[in-house]
Amino acid sequence: MxxxxxxxxxxxxxxxxxxxxxxxxxxxxxxxxxxxxxxxxxxxxxxxxxxxxxxxxxxxxxxxxxxxxxxxxxxxxxxxxxxxxxxxxxxxxxxxxxxxxxxxxxxxxxxxxxxxxxxxxxxxxxxxxxxxxxxxxxxxxxxxxxxxxxxxxxxxxxxxxxxxxxxxxxxxxxxxxxxxxxxxxxxxxxxxFGAPWRSDSAAAYALPDSLPEVVILYAYAGFDGASVRRQVGPETRGIVVAGVGEGNMAEDARSVLVELAAQGIPVVRASRLDEGLVDREPEDEANGFVAARALNPQKARILLQMLLAGGTSDPAAIQRAFDGR
Incomplete structure (x- = not known):
């Protein structure tokens, strides 16, 4: 054939x-x-x-x-x-x-x-x-x-x-x-190097007609709360932080992100490193943060857009979706 x-x-x-x-x-x-x-x-x-x-x-x-x-x-x-x-x-x-x-x-x-x-x-x-x-x-x-x-x-x-x-x-x-x-x-x-891993052949998500605005904030030495506020606008529906190390950031920036998470804007911690596995840390639940796991910032942004477009905004539900990737 x-x-x-x-x-x-x-x-x-x-x-x-x-x-x-x-x-x-x-x-x-x-x-x-x-x-x-x-x-x-x-x-x-x-x-x-x-x-x-x-x-x-x-x-x-x-x-x-x-x-x-x-x-x-x-x-x-x-x-x-x-x-x-x-x-x-x-x-x-x-x-x-x-x-x-x-x-x-x-x-x-x-x-x-x-x-x-x-x-x-x-x-x-x-x-x-x-x-x-x-x-x-x-x-x-x-x-x-x-x-x-x-x-x-x-x-x-x-x-x-x-x-x-x-x-x-x-x-x-x-x-x-x-x-x-x-x-x-x-x-x-x-x-x-192994057998097929997609046991469910269906698509995980339907592609929405429009994708909500999710910004990527790149952490660096001197990254602070004012930097966060300058980059988050009224149309922002989600935030991905390309954090240092295992998704970390300065405390001043973190405090502003905690405020935004409390206002209902999901915040995902990813890493700016090439091989950046970001696990949940004890403070994530209190902060309302999500750990990106093995997804880099640009992929974490796309997954968060899909979830928000489908009506998922609860940090725990978003975390389950990231854990499933």
Whole structure:
């Protein structure tokens, strides 16, 4: 049986052009999906690919305006009996956020793979073709279903919950935490490091029409209550603190956040560290705070937005949701 995959393109470096094989600067999102699929057509990937252009932009510009049509197109592809899997091409800067949002809001019935590149298409050592070929390999494997949304970069397969970008240059720019990678892949081989973990194939959340405003406050030496007040506005519905160490912050900032939590604005403690596991501390219950566990600040923000949009604002209920991730 021929494997049929739907490719949803959003732009990014994987579709970027520098105009020179050795230039440092480049323009993201220059190659359209039809053009791109023609370029990969001679690789002998062993799958029938059809593409839809959702956007063609730098991933720094991606947000709800792109997430909604991307989500709708992915749902439609997953509902299509003739489609066996979905590949999303994406810029690397916000790839982990889009992957996590899709992981929360898509069923795990078929493979969904997000892929990008660290070098533009006309650069020496362009990694996009290999990453894309690897993504086809993963999306073509029935064993990729039941694992949620996956990210393929640098011959590694990551779970959307775990993956994060750790370098600005080089092709080994992504890591996973708390799980490193969940598989290794080449265009000719695929090895999984365990069985599928999504026992419930349904989506965890419905993507709301609009996402409530949740701000991320970055803690630093000298971070105080005045800094908190300057960044929290009348439309703010939730706060994530990218705390120092294990989600910590100065006492002056903490006291203001306790006030805001008492006013009904959920406060989530995350860590600014690459590998920041944030457990609950004894004061969290009294303060009304939530511990982000293994989610980094940008992913904690998305999960909190989903919960608030669904009417969940009680800190204990929010904590249960974070514990379940």
């Amino acid at each position: 021929t494997t049929r995959l739907t490719v949803l393109a959003t732009g990014g470096t994987i579709a970027g052009i520098a105009g020179s094989a050795i230039a440092q600067d480049y323009r993201a999102g220059e190659i359209g999906i039809e053009d791109y699929l023609e370029r990969v057509g001679g690789l002998g990937l062993g799958a029938e690919l059809s593409g839809t252009q959702i956007a063609n932009i730098d991933s720094a510009d991606i947000g709800p305006a792109v997430w909604h049509p991307l989500h709708a197109a992915a749902l439609a592809a997953l509902d299509d009996e003739g489609c066996h899997g979905v590949i999303v091409t994406h810029g690397t800067d916000t790839l982990e956020e889009t992957a996590f949002l899709l992981d929360l809001t898509l069923p795990a019935t078929k493979p969904v793979v997000v892929v990008g590149a660290m070098r533009p298409a006309d650069a020496v050592g362009y990694d996009g073709l290999r990453n894309f070929a690897n993504a086809v390999r993963v999306a073509s494997d029935p064993q990729a279903a039941g694992r949620g949304v996956l990210v393929v970069m640098g011959d590694r397969v990551f779970a959307a919950r775990d993956v994060h970008k750790v370098r600005t240059r080089g092709t080994e720019a992504f890591r996973g935490f708390p799980r490193e990678s969940v598989g290794l892949v080449t265009p000719a081989s695929l090895e999984w």
